[in-house]
Amino acid sequence: MTPAQKKALKALAKSRxxxxxxxxxxxxRKESDTSLLKALKDAPKPKAxxxxxxxxxxxxxxxxxxxxxxxxxxxxxxxxxxxHKNVPAFxxxxxxxxxxxxxxxxxxxxxxxxxxxLIAKLxxxxxxxxxxx
Numbered sequence: 001m002t003p004a005q006k007k008a009l010k011a012l013a014k015s016r017x018x019x020x021x022x023x024x025x026x027x028x029r030k031e032s033d034t035s036l037l038k039a040l041k042d043a044p045k046p047k048a049x050x051x052x053x054x055x056x057x058x059x060x061x062x063x064x065x066x067x068x069x070x071x072x073x074x075x076x077x078x079x080x081x082x083x084h085k086n087v088p089a090f091x092x093x094x095x096x097x098x099x100x101x102x103x104x105x106x107x108x109x110x111x112x113x114x115x116x117x118l119i120a121k122l123x124x125x126x127x128x129x130x131x132x133x
Contacts, residue, residue, distance in 0.1 A: 012024075054111065054112070058076070058095055058099055058112070058115050062076065064119060070093060070094055073092035074091070075118060076092075076095070076102075076118060077090065077098055077102070079117070079121070080106070080114050083117070084105075086105055088105070099111060
């Protein structure tokens with residue numbers, strides 16, 4: 001047995017009792033190499049939940065705003081407040097939180113339209129182009 005093999009065996013035996021090691025050695029003798037290697041592979045990670053499509057759409061719409069998500073959400077809530085009278089005053093933690101709370105009072109189409117109009121308003125207010133009146 002090579003020193004590297006001894007080291008690997010000692011690492012394997014470090015936290016196991018002699019009975020557990022005997023059972024492991026018996027299993028190794030009984031099973032084929034392919035089945036043992038297959039058992040060592042990590043199980044495939046489950047895919048993340050799809051998430052809310054409206055949140056993804058609003059995030060994409062507000063992408064031109066170079067600010068943290070919480071600030072973007074705050075801008076959206078303030079803009080909704082200027083467009084509609086019945087917006088509750090709250091401090092959103094992020095875009096998903098803002099959309100969730102705004103959905104209690106508004107339709108998805110209204111939230112989408114508000115995000116688009118917010119971008120249009122910001123472009124108009126902060127444009128470097130001079131307009132002729």
